[in-house]
Amino acid sequence: xxxxxxxxxxxxxxxPAPGRPVAAIDTGRVADLIAQLLVELxxxxxxxxxxxxxxxxxxxxxxxxxxxxAATATCxxxxxxxxxxxxxxxxxxxxxxxxxxxxxxxxxxxxYVADGEVVGLSKFGRIAQHFAGRLQVQERFTRQVAxxxxxxxxxxxxxxxxxxxxxxxxxxxxxxxxxxxxTVHTGGRFGSDPxxxxxxxxxxxxx
Numbered sequence: 560x561x562x563x564x565x566x567x568x569x570x571x572x573x574x575p576a577p578g579r580p581v582a583a584i585d586t587g588r589v590a591d592l593i594a595q596l597l598v599e600l601x602x603x604x605x606x607x608x609x610x611x612x613x614x615x616x617x618x619x620x621x622x623x624x625x626x627x628x629a630a631t632a633t634c635x636x637x638x639x640x641x642x643x644x645x646x647x648x649x650x651x652x653x654x655x656x657x658x659x660x661x662x663x664x665x666x667x668x669x670x671y672v673a674d675g676e677v678v679g680l681s682k683f684g685r686i687a688q689h690f691a692g693r694l695q696v697q698e699r700f701t702r703q704v705a706x707x708x709x710x711x712x713x714x715x716x717x718x719x720x721x722x723x724x725x726x727x728x729x730x731x732x733x734x735x736x737x738x739x740x741x742t743v744h745t746g747g748r749f750g751s752d753p754x755x756x757x758x759x760x761x762x763x764x765x766x
Contacts, residue, residue, distance in 0.1 A: 584624060589617035623655070623692055633679035634711070640677060644755065646670040646762050647683040657694035659727040665691060665700065666723070668763040669708060672716040672748055672755075682711075697723045697742050705744040715747030718756070720763040 593613035594604040604613060648668040656663050667687045671678065690703045705719040723740045730736075749756050 584617075584621045586614075586617040586621050589620055590614045593617060624694075625692070633682065634676045635679065636675065637673070637677050638675055640673045640675060643673045644670060644758060645673050645677065646759065647680060648763060650684050650687050652684075652687045652691035654691040654693070654695040654697075654700060656725055656727045657696060659731065660694070661726040661731070663695075663697065663723050663725040663727070665697060665721050667704065668720045669704060670718045670749070670759050670763075671708060671712050672714075674714075676712075678708075678711055683708075697721055697725075697740055701742040701744050705746060709746060716749060717747065718745045718749040718759045718763075719743070720760070 590613040593616045597604040597609060597613070602609060604610075646668060647670070650667040650669075652665050652667060654663050654665055655661070665687075667683075669683050669687075686704055686707050690700050690707070701719050701721045704721075705717050708717045708719070709715050720741065720743045723742070724738075725740065728735060728738050743760070745756055745759070749759060
C-alpha cells in the first residue's frame with residue numbers, strides 16, 4: 560500500500576480561490592444579516608417559529624462553506640491490474656449556484672484507468688464533497704474533480720460526468736422542474752480512445 564500526499568498541484572490548478580471564503584466566517588455577523596433580511600421580507604425574526612432561525616442559518620452557512628479537505632489519497636499496489644477501467648458512480652452531493660445562491664444537486668460519476676495501482680474508493684466521494692462545498696458552477700466543479708483525480712493517479716486517463724438539477728432553473732425563471740444539466744470531462748485515453756470513452760459514457764448513464 561502506498562499513500563500519496565494530497566496533490567497540491569491539482570488543487571492549485573482546480574482553483575482554491577473560486578467559491579471559497581477568504582476568511583473565517585463570522586457566524587454572529589451572518590446571523591445579524593439574516594435577521595435583517597427577515598425584516599426586509601416583511602417578517603418578524605422575534606416571532607414564534609423564527610426565534611433562533613438566524614443562528615441556525617448562520618451555522619449552516621459556516622458548516623457548508625467549510626467542508627473537510629479532499630483527504631490524502633490512499634493508493635493500493637495491485638500488480639495484476641493492468642489497463643482496467645474503474646468507474647465510481649452514485650455519488651450525490653449538494654452545492655450552491657454562485658449566480659443565484661440556490662442549491663444544486665450533482666450526481667457524480669468518475670473513472671480512471673488503473674495500471675498497477677488502485678485508488679481507495681471512499682476518496683472519490685470525499686473529493687466530490689470537497690469541491691461541492693462552496694459557491695460553484697457545475698462546469699467548474701466537473702473540471703476540478705477531474706484535475707484532482709489526475710493529480711492522484713499521476714496520469715490524465717480520467718473521466719468525470721456530472722448530472723445536475725439546479726433549483727435556479729427549477730424554482731425560478733422558467734421553472735422547469737424536470738430539467739437537468741450534464742457536463743463531461745474526458746482526459747488522456749478517454750479523449751483519444753473512442754471505445755473507452757463510449758464504455759464510460761454508457762456506464763455513467765446507467766442507473
